Amino acid sequence: MSVVHYARPVSGEVGRRERKKQLTRQALVNAAVRLFTEQGYDQTSVADIAEAADVSKRTFFLHFATKEDVLLADGSTRIDLAVRAIEGRRPDAPMREVLAEATKTMIANTAAGDLPNGLAALRARLVVTTPAVQARVLHTMFTAQTRIAAALRRAYPDTLDEITAAGVVGALTGAISAAAVASLQLGEPPERTRAAMQHAAGIALHYIESLDTPDPAAPRASGGAKATPRADDRH
Amino acid sequence: MSVVHYARPVSGEVGRRERKKQLTRQALVNAAVRLFTEQGYDQTSVADIAEAADVSKRTFFLHFATKEDVLLADGSTRIDLAVRAIEGRRPDAPMREVLAEATKTMIANTAAGDLPNGLAALRARLVVTTPAVQARVLHTMFTAQTRIAAALRRAYPDTLDEITAAGVVGALTGAISAAAVASLQLGEPPERTRAAMQHAAGIALHYIESLDTPDPAAPRASGGAKATPRADDRH
DNA sequence: GTAAATGAGTACACTGAGTGCACCAATGCT
DNA sequence: AGCATTGGTGCACTCAGTGTACTCATTTAC
Numbered sequence: 194m195s196v197v198h199y200a201r202p203v204s205g206e207v208g209r210r211e212r213k214k215q216l217t218r219q220a221l222v223n224a225a226v227r228l229f230t231e232q233g234y235d236q237t238s239v240a241d242i243a244e245a246a247d248v249s250k251r252t253f254f255l256h257f258a259t260k261e262d263v264l265l266a267d268g269s270t271r272i273d274l275a276v277r278a279i280e281g282r283r284p285d286a287p288m289r290e291v292l293a294e295a296t297k298t299m300i301a302n303t304a305a306g307d308l309p310n311g312l313a314a315l316r317a318r319l320v321v322t323t324p325a326v327q328a329r330v331l332h333t334m335f336t337a338q339t340r341i342a343a344a345l346r347r348a349y350p351d352t353l354d355e356i357t358a359a360g361v362v363g364a365l366t367g368a369i370s371a372a373a374v375a376s377l378q379l380g381e382p383p384e385r386t387r388a389a390m391q392h393a394a395g396i397a398l399h400y401i402e403s404l405d406t407p408d409p410a411a412p413r414a415s416g417g418a419k420a421t422p423r424a425d426d427r428h
Numbered sequence: 429m430s431v432v433h434y435a436r437p438v439s440g441e442v443g444r445r446e447r448k449k450q451l452t453r454q455a456l457v458n459a460a461v462r463l464f465t466e467q468g469y470d471q472t473s474v475a476d477i478a479e480a481a482d483v484s485k486r487t488f489f490l491h492f493a494t495k496e497d498v499l500l501a502d503g504s505t506r507i508d509l510a511v512r513a514i515e516g517r518r519p520d521a522p523m524r525e526v527l528a529e530a531t532k533t534m535i536a537n538t539a540a541g542d543l544p545n546g547l548a549a550l551r552a553r554l555v556v557t558t559p560a561v562q563a564r565v566l567h568t569m570f571t572a573q574t575r576i577a578a579a580l581r582r583a584y585p586d587t588l589d590e591i592t593a594a595g596v597v598g599a600l601t602g603a604i605s606a607a608a609v610a611s612l613q614l615g616e617p618p619e620r621t622r623a624a625m626q627h628a629a630g631i632a633l634h635y636i637e638s639l640d641t642p643d644p645a646a647p648r649a650s651g652g653a654k655a656t657p658r659a660d661d662r663h
Numbered sequence: 664g665t666a667a668a669t670g671a672g673t674a675c676a677c678t679g680a681g682t683g684c685a686c687c688a689a690t691g692c693t
Numbered sequence: 694a695g696c697a698t699t700g701g702t703g704c705a706c707t708c709a710g711t712g713t714a715c716t717c718a719t720t721t722a723c
Contacts (some may be wrong), residue, residue: 210719214671238708249673254710328567332559335566338606359610360603360628367602368595371573375594393595445690449700473679484702489681 218256218266220246225263226315234323261329264316271299272337279344288349289398292365295341296394300369304387314383321377334370338362368393453491453501455481460498461550469558496564499551506534507572514579523584524633527600530576531629535604539622549618556612569605573597603628 224245228237239260243250257263278295303313319326342362346353353361372393376386442450459480463472474495478485492498513530538548554561577597581588588596607628611621 208720210669210671213718217672239710240708250709251674251711252672255671258710260709324567327570328563331566331570332563335562335606335609339610342606342610355610355614356607356624356627357631359606360624360631363606363628364599364603364632367606368599371570371577371594371598371602372591374570375574375577375590379590389591389595392591393598396592396595397599443691445698445700448689452701474681475679485680486682486703487701490700493681495680 217246217248217252221248221253221256222263222266222312226312229315229319230311234319234326259329261326264312264319264326265330265333266312268333271302272340274298274302275341276344279341279348282348288352291348293398296365296369296398300387300390304383317377321374334366338366365394365397368397452481452483452487456483456488456491457498457501457547461547464550464554465546469554469561494564496561499547499554499561500565500568501547503568506537507575509533509537510576511579514576514583517583523587526583528633531600531604531633535622535625535629539618552612556609569601573601600629600632603632
């Protein structure tokens, strides 16, 4: 393999080494997704995955710290998105709006990234069926919270102390993830789950509004959140 | 041992067997707390704990499903408390009030259970330093959420659908736990951490009020939540 | 162009969590 | 006293995850 000797590190390219690395990484993800789907998560060992991807078991752990992490391959992208949404706010934007924007971005992205292989769908299934995966996802989200809370505090340094910032972000993500899992457990289809997440975000955000407006004339149901279309459309 | 032959299974008593079981269980907890404190969590193996408690390693797993679980020995008590607080509500009590009560009970209990051995304090320390413990606690709390959400929904069947119930409870516990961890990470003393939890609960509850009162005349800062003494006393 | 430096992948041995199983012995029940 | 139950044991096993010393392709420096 090699008509071209001197590849092109020119023009800001990645280089063969890095490309090959991403290749094995992708092979591992694909093998994992396939095996998890075919045989189930618990019935698939890391050795199996490595074997199927035709690398050594040690190599697996060169790319992923734990067995669960292979399911979070796309991982930090969404968090980065949220952080950037907060950091790139208009200077005088109210907190509620900024958080609403960040939330919307994240949920939208959740929907998008699914196409390549069935990663997101598989993950969704495993989150409600496999405790180990659920625990890992939960933990990942929790650590992400602190990053987001930090960004938020940086954005509103004199409105928020550490505790309040943590509480706000905790309430937001707590509501969203609880609603998402509840929806998944009910066996609802993806777009309904996304709606559930939005609904829960609306709940949390509705409150947050009252932090923006020190003299709350309108922390009421009328506000921007429109929190209860869902509570109505069922029962 | 044994002047009394036929102990007393009379009058609803526990019996020697059960008593001995609790004894070994307690021995395991004590040994674990001591070793974790002396040598650190990661430096202590389950075999070590079992050895120190003078039982076999196999016995450890007869009492605790995982190494982390030994730290959650008191575990489900607090959840039961919350569930009971919800179930035992006055028939017409507003949701906010019920949840406030449940929250207060839980936080109070958190403070109380610490006395016997340093379990709660140790756990608090490990939650912020040891990922495995943090993950386990998080997961425990998350599963507890569904029980609480179910109880809440049972209490307010026509105000709440599954999703909203999950969202409400998720927001509440998300806010509380995020604030608690933030406080612990700041190295704050226990009573300050408890205050942080209360503060975060107030945040979440303040919103929830608006679910009770379809026509909110007073979902403002004056209400029962008193949400921001903390945000002021720092900044 | 050649040599040194780097870093992905490998082989292998090891620790430690958690499980299955057959068994023993104390306890509880009648 | 005799039988059933059940907490605890010993042992062998699986599997996740790590440390280490090695190879070899690629990259970089000369």
